[in-house]
Amino acid sequence: MMISLESYYEENLKEKDAKQIMAIIRGLKNEMGHLKNIMEHPDYGTELIMCPSEAVRLSCTREYLERAKQALVEAGGTYTPSQAELRALDFTDNINHISRFTLYIGGYFGGYNTYVANLSGNELKFELQHWEISKPMEIFDEDGEPLTKKIFLKGIQKLHMGEWMRNYSLKRFGYMVLDGTQWEVEIEYDNGHRNVRFNGDNAYPYNFNDLKVLFGIKEDSEDEE
Numbered sequence: 001m002m003i004s005l006e007s008y009y010e011e012n013l014k015e016k017d018a019k020q021i022m023a024i025i026r027g028l029k030n031e032m033g034h035l036k037n038i039m040e041h042p043d044y045g046t047e048l049i050m051c052p053s054e055a056v057r058l059s060c061t062r063e064y065l066e067r068a069k070q071a072l073v074e075a076g077g078t079y080t081p082s083q084a085e086l087r088a089l090d091f092t093d094n095i096n097h098i099s100r101f102t103l104y105i106g107g108y109f110g111g112y113n114t115y116v117a118n119l120s121g122n123e124l125k126f127e128l129q130h131w132e133i134s135k136p137m138e139i140f141d142e143d144g145e146p147l148t149k150k151i152f153l154k155g156i157q158k159l160h161m162g163e164w165m166r167n168y169s170l171k172r173f174g175y176m177v178l179d180g181t182q183w184e185v186e187i188e189y190d191n192g193h194r195n196v197r198f199n200g201d202n203a204y205p206y207n208f209n210d211l212k213v214l215f216g217i218k219e220d221s222e223d224e225e
Helices: 005-013 018-040 054-074 083-093 149-158 208-214
Strands: 098-107 111-118 125-130 133-137 167-169 182-189 196-201
Touching (some): 005 054, 149 208
Parallel strands (some): 167 196
Antiparallel strands (some): 111 125, 182 196
């Protein structure tokens, strides 16, 4: 069981100097990377997942990291974000300016589905494109109500997509798969921010399934058309 944020501070950060806290920060960042690697491995989930799960540990470690950064400042230190962290902050800062979010997913034999979320103005409209056919989609929240722009953007924020790598490949784990499933995400903005893209070939970010849920994509539904 993970300890509370306050307990973590009392046990690991209280009365530490800036140098000691920086060492803790580096350890927390390494732990986050390690947990993501575990969950992004193609074999993840084939064996029993222990409690607390890697997802829970990652969520808690992210909170511990933010508290450690605060403790560093309290101890008189200065935290300098890495380039990767600056990219993540930039993504978060511009979430409310997303005007169009497109997810392409599929394969050579079954074709590709294109899921589009149009967020221009105050409305949220979904569209599914398959081959040359395009049709509107209705996505509902947990209460059975139509998904709103506010809830959709909140879901995107929870994904921490700013931390995603730009490209995902099984070569990272020493695997090679021909054909299979490819995907791409393209995000457009209404404030002049350049488009952001992510893609993968049979490899995915650790929380990719949560993105699919936002688009109402059920398991294997991209192959059902």
